[in-house]
Amino acid sequence: MRVLLVDDHALVRQGLRAVLATTDDCTVVGEAATGEEAVDRAAETAPDVVVMDLSMPGEGGVVATARLRTAMPAVRVLVLTTFSDDRRVRDALAAGATGYLLKDAAPEDVVAAVRAAARDETPIDPRVARALLPGAVPRDDGPDLPPRERDVLVRIARGLSNRQIATELGIAERTVKVHVGSLFRRIGVGDRTSAALWARDHGW
Numbered sequence: 001m002r003v004l005l006v007d008d009h010a011l012v013r014q015g016l017r018a019v020l021a022t023t024d025d026c027t028v029v030g031e032a033a034t035g036e037e038a039v040d041r042a043a044e045t046a047p048d049v050v051v052m053d054l055s056m057p058g059e060g061g062v063v064a065t066a067r068l069r070t071a072m073p074a075v076r077v078l079v080l081t082t083f084s085d086d087r088r089v090r091d092a093l094a095a096g097a098t099g100y101l102l103k104d105a106a107p108e109d110v111v112a113a114v115r116a117a118a119r120d121e122t123p124i125d126p127r128v129a130r131a132l133l134p135g136a137v138p139r140d141d142g143p144d145l146p147p148r149e150r151d152v153l154v155r156i157a158r159g160l161s162n163r164q165i166a167t168e169l170g171i172a173e174r175t176v177k178v179h180v181g182s183l184f185r186r187i188g189v190g191d192r193t194s195a196a197l198w199a200r201d202h203g204w
Helices: 010-021 035-045 061-071 086-095 107-118 126-132 147-157 162-169 173-187 192-201
Strands: 002-006 027-032 049-052 076-081 099-102
Touching: 002 010, 002 035, 010 027, 010 107, 027 035, 035 049, 035 061, 049 061, 049 107, 061 076, 061 086, 076 107, 086 099, 099 107, 099 126, 147 162, 147 173, 147 192, 162 173, 173 192
Parallel strands: 002 027, 002 049, 049 076, 076 099
Antiparallel strands: none
C-alpha cells in the first residue's frame, strides 16, 4: 500500500518512514509538513493511506482531512497525533478520518493501523474510543440487538478490526463479517466509524 506521511516535524516523519520500511507491504510515496502540502502531495502521489498529524502551521490536519476526502474519496486518512480530547477526535472523524491513533503507540500498532485503514476498517486507539464512549450504560432508545451483535458493536466502538474481534470472541473472522453486515443494516449505518458514533450516541 502507498502511504503519505504528514507531520510538521521532520524527525517524526523520519521515524514513521523507518517503521514502515520494516514491512513488505507499505511504501512511503511522499511527505508533507503542512495541510496544504498534504493535499498537493496526495494529488501527485495517489496514496492509499495518509498518516495525518492534526497540529501543524497553517492549515491543520482536520481541514486537510476534509479537503482530501472531498477531492480523493478513496484515500483513507489515519490521524496520528498527541491529542486525545473528545473535541479533536470528533472533529477529525467528522472530517472523514478513517482512524485515530496517538503518537505514543507502539510501532507495530502504527503498522497495524495503517493496514487496517487501507482495508477501510476503523483503527481507533482504545484511549480515544473511551473518550468517545465514556462508559455509559446502554439505553433503550435504539433497536434491540441480538447478543452477538451487541458484542461486535462494543468492539467496533473500541476500534478493533474484524480479525481482532474474532480472536476476542473465539469465532471465525467470516462470522464476524456476517454479524457486522447485519449490525450495520439494523442500526442504519454504512461504515465502522458511523457505527462507533452511533454506539456513542446511544450510550454504549
